[in-house]
Amino acid sequence: xxxxxxxxxxxxxxxxxxxxxxxxxxxxxxxxxxxxxxxxxxxxxxxxxxxxxxxxxxxxxxxxxxxxxxxxxxxxxxxxxxxxxxxxxxxxxxxxxxxxxxxxxxxxxxxxxxxxxxxxxxxxxxxxxxxxxxxxxxxxxxxxxxxxxxxxxxxxxxxxxxxxxxxxxxxxxxxxxxxxxxxxxxxxxxxxxxxxxxxxxxxxxxxxxxxxxxxxxxxxxxxxxxxxxxxxxxxxxxxxxxxxxxxxxxxxxxxxxxxxxxxxxxxxxxxxxxxxxxxxxxxxxxxxxxxxxxxxxxxxxxxxxxxxxxxxxxxxxxxxxxxxxxxxxxxxxxxxxxxxxxxxxxxxxxxxxxxxxxxxxxxxxxxxxxxxxxxxxxx
Amino acid sequence: xxxxxxxxxxxxxxxxxxxxxxxxxxxxxxxxxxxxxxxxxxxxxxxxxxxxxxxxxxxxxxxxxxxxxxxxxxxxxxxxxxxxxxxxxxxxxxxxxxxxxxxxxxxxxxxxxxxxxxxxxxxxxxxxxxxxxxxxxxxxxxxxxxxxxxxxxxxxxxxxxxxxxxxxxxxxxxxxxxxxxxxxxxxxxxxxxxxxxxxxxxxxxxxxxxxxxxxxxxxxxxxxxxxxxxxxxxxxxxxxxxxxxxxxxxxxxxxxxxxxxxxxxxxxxxxxxxxxxxxxxxxxxxxxxxxx
Amino acid sequence: xxxxxxxxxxxxxxxxxxxxxxxxxxxxxxxxxxxxxxxxxxxxxxxxxxxxxxxxxxxxxxxxxxxxxxxxxxxxxxxxxxxxxxxxxxxxxxxxxxxxxxxxxxxxxxxxxxxxxxxxxxxxxxxxxxxxxxxxxxxxxxxxxxxxxxxxxxxxxxxxxxxxxxxxxxxxxxxxxxxxxxxxxxxxxxxxxxxxxxxxxxxxxxxxxxxxxxxxxxxxxxxxxxxxxxxxxxxxxxxxxxxxxxxxxxxxxxxxxxxxxxxxxxxxxxxxxxxxxxxxxxxxxxxxxxx
Numbered sequence: 001x002x003x004x005x006x007x008x009x010x011x012x013x014x015x016x017x018x019x020x021x022x023x024x025x026x027x028x029x030x031x032x033x034x035x036x037x038x039x040x041x042x043x044x045x046x047x048x049x050x051x052x053x054x055x056x057x058x059x060x061x062x063x064x065x066x067x068x069x070x071x072x073x074x075x076x077x078x079x080x081x082x083x084x085x086x087x088x089x090x091x092x093x094x095x096x097x098x099x100x101x102x103x104x105x106x107x108x109x110x111x112x113x114x115x116x117x118x119x120x121x122x123x124x125x126x127x128x129x130x131x132x133x134x135x136x137x138x139x140x141x142x143x144x145x146x147x148x149x150x151x152x153x154x155x156x157x158x159x160x161x162x163x164x165x166x167x168x169x170x171x172x173x174x175x176x177x178x179x180x181x182x183x184x185x186x187x188x189x190x191x192x193x194x195x196x197x198x199x200x201x202x203x204x205x206x207x208x209x210x211x212x213x214x215x216x217x218x219x220x221x222x223x224x225x226x227x228x229x230x231x232x233x234x235x236x237x238x239x240x241x242x243x244x245x246x247x248x249x250x251x252x253x254x255x256x257x258x259x260x261x262x263x264x265x266x267x268x269x270x271x272x273x274x275x276x277x278x279x280x281x282x283x284x285x286x287x288x289x290x291x292x293x294x295x296x297x298x299x300x301x302x303x304x305x306x307x308x309x310x311x312x313x314x315x316x317x318x319x320x321x322x323x324x325x326x327x328x329x330x331x332x333x334x335x336x337x338x339x340x341x342x343x344x345x346x347x348x349x350x351x352x353x354x355x356x357x358x359x360x361x362x363x364x365x366x367x368x369x370x371x372x373x374x375x376x377x378x379x
Numbered sequence: 380x381x382x383x384x385x386x387x388x389x390x391x392x393x394x395x396x397x398x399x400x401x402x403x404x405x406x407x408x409x410x411x412x413x414x415x416x417x418x419x420x421x422x423x424x425x426x427x428x429x430x431x432x433x434x435x436x437x438x439x440x441x442x443x444x445x446x447x448x449x450x451x452x453x454x455x456x457x458x459x460x461x462x463x464x465x466x467x468x469x470x471x472x473x474x475x476x477x478x479x480x481x482x483x484x485x486x487x488x489x490x491x492x493x494x495x496x497x498x499x500x501x502x503x504x505x506x507x508x509x510x511x512x513x514x515x516x517x518x519x520x521x522x523x524x525x526x527x528x529x530x531x532x533x534x535x536x537x538x539x540x541x542x543x544x545x546x547x548x549x550x551x552x553x554x555x556x557x558x559x560x561x562x563x564x565x566x567x568x569x570x571x572x573x574x575x576x577x578x579x580x581x582x583x584x585x586x587x588x589x590x591x592x593x594x595x596x597x598x599x600x601x602x603x604x605x606x607x608x609x610x611x612x613x614x615x616x617x618x619x620x621x622x623x624x625x626x627x628x629x630x631x632x633x634x635x636x637x638x639x640x641x642x643x644x645x646x647x648x649x650x651x652x653x654x655x656x657x658x659x660x661x662x663x664x665x666x667x668x669x670x671x
Numbered sequence: 672x673x674x675x676x677x678x679x680x681x682x683x684x685x686x687x688x689x690x691x692x693x694x695x696x697x698x699x700x701x702x703x704x705x706x707x708x709x710x711x712x713x714x715x716x717x718x719x720x721x722x723x724x725x726x727x728x729x730x731x732x733x734x735x736x737x738x739x740x741x742x743x744x745x746x747x748x749x750x751x752x753x754x755x756x757x758x759x760x761x762x763x764x765x766x767x768x769x770x771x772x773x774x775x776x777x778x779x780x781x782x783x784x785x786x787x788x789x790x791x792x793x794x795x796x797x798x799x800x801x802x803x804x805x806x807x808x809x810x811x812x813x814x815x816x817x818x819x820x821x822x823x824x825x826x827x828x829x830x831x832x833x834x835x836x837x838x839x840x841x842x843x844x845x846x847x848x849x850x851x852x853x854x855x856x857x858x859x860x861x862x863x864x865x866x867x868x869x870x871x872x873x874x875x876x877x878x879x880x881x882x883x884x885x886x887x888x889x890x891x892x893x894x895x896x897x898x899x900x901x902x903x904x905x906x907x908x909x910x911x912x913x914x915x916x917x918x919x920x921x922x923x924x925x926x927x928x929x930x931x932x933x934x935x936x937x938x939x940x941x942x943x944x945x946x947x948x949x950x951x952x953x954x955x956x957x958x959x960x961x962x
Binding site: 086088247 | 447596597616
């Protein structure tokens with residue numbers, strides 16, 4: 001018995017030493033690599049060229065007309081490019097979170113195009129994760145882009161982002177239960193306690209609250225943001241706000257759990273409640289776009305540019321709009337869609353309809369305000 | 380005995396099966412709901428969990444009509460299958476070593492088993508991703524498999540170990556005394572007795588893998604698994620076919636096991652009919668199913 | 672006499688698993704650990720190693736409520752799962768006869784439908800206007816506001832439901848081994864089923880209970896998704912905080928620091944529990960008995 005123990009212990013020490021060595025080696029390797037720097041070096045411009053080969057696109061779900069007569073199939077037929085269309089952008093932050101390590105190293109995970117919202121595009125650009133786009137390579141795009149999207153504050157002249165679709169954030173109400181709600185301030189009315197939801201996206205909910213208080217989000221200071229967040233936090237703590245949602249507010253609306261929600265204009269197709277209606281708040285809405293961007297390390301940028309050109313052709317854009325019912329960035333689509341759709345102010349809003357709307361912005365000190373907002377969400 | 384007294388006595392005798400039946404019903408309630416709504420017609424083919432539009436079998440007939448859904452499902456099943464295989468094998472071996480053998484560093488090994496279970500998924504997912512990138516692994520099925528095996532091992536070890544503890548070594552000693560080599564003993568005595576624990580662990584590993592979202596999201600590259608697909612489409616409306624497929628999966632699993640049962644029954648009945656040659660009937664081991 | 676080769680057996684058995692865990696868990700955790708000592712942010716030029724030990728207390732501050740909540744939710748869910756799961760495991764092991772494996776499958780099969788679909792199904796069943804909730808309201812089982820969703824109850828119910836297999840499977844694995852003759856003998860001795868259960872069955876099945884409790888409590892503590900989909904504005908758990916820190920605030924160092932603290936806390940709770948439940952039930956140090 002004793003000798004066996006001693007020999008066992010001997011064998012154990014060998015194992016222990018082996019493990020320690022492995023750990024040491026790996027530790028050294030890790031120390032050597034470190035966190036890597038931010039992607040310094042000049043920004044590259046996406047190269048144009050003959051449109052062929054393979055193309056991988058990451059987009060939001062339900063943002064394209066599917067199937068054999070869909071946009072992807074049409075593009076493949078026309079150009080011979082083989083497209084892998086992945087709908088894995090569920091949320092700007094999660095998508096960023098999972099791509100960040102690769103982008104940091106100059107890789108795009110095989111993707112040639114992402115579609116992300118304005119502020120995320122801006123953030124990626126500032127971190128050096130995007131390639132620039134030469135307007136000369138995209139004649140159709142720049143000819144057909146609607147005028148109010150040509151020169152946004154976050155990307156003047158559209159050097160790295162090309163709009164895919166636009167939308168508005170406003171208020172969905174259940175007409176049969178709360179017809180008198182007209183403004184975001186009404187959502188704080190104790191009458192509706194526990195029956196309203198806000199969006200968890202800070203750049204959707206907080207600007208609306210600020211606007212209702214008379215503050216212009218595009219000129220708001222950090223203090224303005226924090227004051228609005230305080231107001232929301234108070235409502236959350238008291239139970240006035242039922243929950244902060246992604247787009248699952250549509251489930252609550254359908255089920256009748258809530259009477260009002262801050263939500264997006266294009267979600268009509270997934271809310272099965274005949275009494276649900278999207279209203280433009282009296283103080284105006286938040287306007288946002290989702291944009292196509294070309295990341296660093298993107299393979300086959302020529303095909304990516306070809307795709308952008310393709311979807312800016314009015315007929316193609318019209319097919320898209322008919323299916324997804326968001327606001328098209330392409331001029332002339334209104335004349336090509338079905339008449340009832342052309343009259344829908346949510347899909348073809350007139351300038352008058354949108355006059356009080358603000359574009360979606362980030363706060364000046366993003367980290368500080370994000371932290372205040374996060375504390376509200378996870379209170 | 381009066382009628383109420385008899386009823387009460389019946390209730391007490393069968394309290395356990397009734398309770399268990401209620402528990403199983405509770406577990407299956409959402410499945411029933413899912414199944415029911417897979418027959419509900421909806422205007423755009425998107426799941427609404429409302430029966431306002433009547434019933435239809437359309438979604439069952441077109442169940443395989445969405446290629447992305449089929450691919451995602453197939454990927455998930457393949458992934459779960461291999462993940463289960465590898466993690467169950469590795470985990471069972473570890474459990475045996477941890478319970479049966481003495482060695483230094485046992486406490487450390489035990490700790491190493493428990494810690495992954497305590498780590499939040501976003502942390503495991505993100506840190507694995509960083510490591511994969513750092514060492515230039517290509518993200519895809521293989522990185523998913525690595526991740527799934529990794530988080531399953533701990534669970535397998537704990538389940539198998541709970542069966543091993545207090546295991547009666549006398550049976551194995553008896554086999555050894557009768558002249559069986561360690562390998563034969565393992566094969567004919569230990570493994571069959573371990574089997575229910577290993578099966579339970581494998582089931583858990585399979586469930587963990589097929590249902591995983593967060594870690595898969597980080598480490599999948601452009602591969603799409605079933606949960607990733609469902610999360611994606613939930614933003615714009617889940618096609619009702621998903622419900623139909625989910626229900627089908629459930630039914631297939633249950634039917635497959637039922638078929639195995641029927642097969643076993645038939646084999647046993649046939650063995651009972653044919654007379655056994657002397658001395659080759661297996662001795663029922665105490666405490667196992669055969670002895671009941 | 673045991674040969675040298677035989678003495679290496681535990682290492683062959685442990686080897687693959689240990690190596691897998693070292694390469695694919697310990698090493699990434701090392702990266703994370705390093706990250707916890709960084710400071711900076713993505714927007715201000717990146718992160719760098721500054722031995723910022725202050726990240727740890729900073730991470731904890733302001734999140735005490737979520738930690739307590741996680742403990743409460745996970746603990747309650749574990750107890751409920753044990754109460755529901757033990758009799759079920761017992762029934763499957765001893766009353767199901769041929770249908771054992773089938774029943775086990777039925778326990779695990781709901782997982783094939785993916786978490787999101789199961790949860791949407793539950794949200795439908797528990798929506799404010801549903802008949803189920805109306806019944807609960809008349810029975811006065813709902814909290815003040817009269818709804819079930821977006822309350823602590825909903826989160827706990829979700830946790831319990833989704834972790835039931837984690838409780839049942841280890842329980843079953845251990846229970847199935849129980850020699851019923853011992854129970855019979857105990858019943859004869861104590862002449863009461865309840866006492867026989869307490870003095871014989873329970874201690875014998877303790878390893879299964881310990882395993883089940885651990886497999887349920889530990890992952891439930893770090894869960895975030897039940898709180899996100901079923902909870903409202905006051906139900907965030909520590910998992911939600913870490914999720915938010917990592918993805919929304921992109922404060923990787925604080926997320927890493929908080930994760931490590933959370934892991935340490937869970938381990939402490941686990942160690943206390945194991946001591947309380949008996950280390951033998953967890954480690955099963957068999958050779959110590961025999962030697």
